[in-house]
Amino acid sequence: MQANDKVGIVIVSHSSDVARGTADMVRQMVGGDVPLGFCGGNPDGGLGTDVAKILKAIDEAWSDKGVAILVDLGGAETNSEMAVEMLAPERQGKVVICNAPIVEGAVMAATEAWGGASLEDVRRTAEELSPQ
Amino acid sequence: MNNWKSSSVVIRHAVGLHARPSVKLTKLAKTFAGAVQIAESPDGPWIDAKSIVKVMAMKAKQDSTLYLRASGGDAATALDALVTLVERNCDEDRAHAASG
Secondary structure, three states, X not given: OOOOOOOEEEEEEOOHHHHHXXXXXXXXXXXXXOOEEEEEOOOOOOOOOOHHHHHHHHHHXXXXXXXXXXXXXXXXXXXXXXXXXXXXXXXXXXXXXXXOOHHHHHHHHHHHHHOOOOHHHHHHHHHOOOOO | OOOOEEEEXXXXXXXXXXXXXXXXXXXXXXXXXXXXXXEOOOOOOOEEOOOHHHXXXXXXXXXXXXXXXXXXXXXHHHHHHHHHHHHOHHHHHHHHHHHO
16 A cells, blocks of 8 residues: 555456466566556366455556556456456556556556656557557 | 766676666665666666566667666666676676576
């Protein structure tokens, strides 16, 4: 909950290994100054995503400048949308889900966030990668 | 913005300006107030060195020359720092040694 001058990044994958590996790449390539949260897998440890885990990851990465979420497949996006809807109303407007590949998007978004960019600029940078 | 200072440096790193060096170059470029641009030819096209997506998409190769230009009050400092970073192989030798 501490104030941070950098947008936070959240990684939501169906696989806890993919989520952790993507977070490792962000940490090693961009560094530790960007608030980062990640989660993967369902509550039983299998493949899937879980709203409660996503909420926790958003909380870990929270920044008053906002949080950009990177997701992999379908359920990761719908569960992330559900998690955003469950946030306190004053937080909801500060969270976006990026339409970008999860690994590349996370590294690009974190690099942009590192420089102090706005949430909208962070999202645009991640989404620049997607085919137009 | 058209009062550019220019420099150039040869990329010696074995894999060129790949993912990790691109992030380092972009992060460094972002620390300067003025515009910083890079190109593979002295005639351009010039791309924004503060844009990670554009720098990574450039895929500058080993032994190619990277042209840099910067504007603003800290232009000279910016060029100096960026050239030094590329000359140091973006500190990748150490990173590679560490990762075996």
